[in-house]
Amino acid sequence: MPRPVEPQTSATKSETRFASMLDRVTVQHWLTDLVLRTLIWLTKRLPYKTRVRLMGQIVSGGIARLAGYRKRAERNLALVFPQMPKPEIRRLAKAACDNAGRTVIENYSLNDLVKVVRQGTISGDGMTALRAALDVGRPVIFATGHFGNYEALRILLKDQGITIGALYRPMKNTFFNAHYVEAMQSVSGPMFAQGRSGTRGFVKHLRAGGPLVLLYDIYSGSSPEIPFMGQPTRTAQSIGELALKFDALVLPYFCIRNADGITFKTELEAPVEGDSPEAIMLELNRRLEQKVYAHPEQWFWIHRRWKNILGVSSN
Known part of the structure; x- marks a missing residue:
């Protein structure tokens, strides 16, 4: 039955x-x-x-x-x-x-890309501070936004024997994420996925004096609102918190696409300091703003940077 x-x-x-x-x-x-x-x-x-x-x-x-x-x-x-x-x-x-x-x-x-990037050099006031930090084993955090092609610095520094790890946010499309991360890892140092396990590896690498890069211009819903491009938006405090906890040197950098659309100029700026995570992030936002105002077509305006104002569905 x-x-x-x-x-x-x-x-x-x-x-x-x-x-x-x-x-x-x-x-x-x-x-x-x-x-x-x-x-x-x-x-x-x-x-x-x-x-x-x-x-x-x-x-x-x-x-x-x-x-x-x-x-x-x-x-x-x-x-x-x-x-x-x-x-x-x-x-x-x-x-x-x-x-x-x-x-x-x-x-x-x-x-x-390596051949093209090698046609340029690193300018700015950050190289002296970087060398001094590396000489004494001080942790270094390179900070930038989704601007130009942000991988150029890692290529140029790898040529100088400096490998830089990176913390990244996994894409929702796991199929695409798998081979994209593989491609990025071959640029320079190790890649750490955002999350408990990845963050542990990231912190361990930093504590051991390994240089790391963080992109800080993504909306972070659990973070405080601070101004960016004249509008308040939630900005992760990770760089500021790590800098103060591990006495890490914070160096903002920007890889600017030249007028030919192919080559780049890379600027490693003077260190950012502050007595609180928010003060450090405010200054980092200000540094990125300067580049976006000068080259607005090179920033990733496709991100939902102002969810708090424009909302999720409309932005």
Whole structure:
């Protein structure tokens, strides 16, 4: 005799819906990764300069528009520059997406990127302080934002025998995240995933005197609000907290894309000091602001940097 089917409870129905949703997300992520892998593979068949320019055009003209990144960038730009004419906002949003596309394919073209980056040098007041810190084994935190191509410094310092680890936030798309992290790890030092295990490794590396880089321009919902680009936004205090706890030297740096769209100039600035995590982060925000005001098309305006003002769904 067939066994009677028990009616689903509301809890069971919710679990079924959740599992179904996870399946859809997994398939969507797998398909997205497949498209991106294919695109990266195809463009890497082209000469380096051609592939960099083409990927910028593909992302800014197609992918960013379809994914809503262009609109998000326009909203962020309108928030920060309320008097800016709409055509200029649209131009900058497209240019920022172009820079993002170029950065992705550059980081997947490591051998070529290294050759290009080596054409430049490191300028700024930070090198003397860096050498002094390394000589005595003082921990060093390199701080930057998603600006230009932020990997250039790690390449240049690796050539000088200085390997830099990095703490990163894993992408929601685990398929894409796996090979992207692998590509980034080959740039210089170890990569530590944000989370309990990764943070332990990150702190252990720092305590042992290993230089590390942190990108600090992502919205952090559990952090205090401090000004950035004239608007309050939640900013992680990690760099300031680690600097004070381990007496680490904090060096802001910026890898600025030159007018040719291919080469870079890398600036390692004077150390940032402060008597509190917030004071350190305020100064780091100010340093990044200066670069964004000078080169607005090179910052990643596609991030949800002002969720506290624009909200999640609209930004």
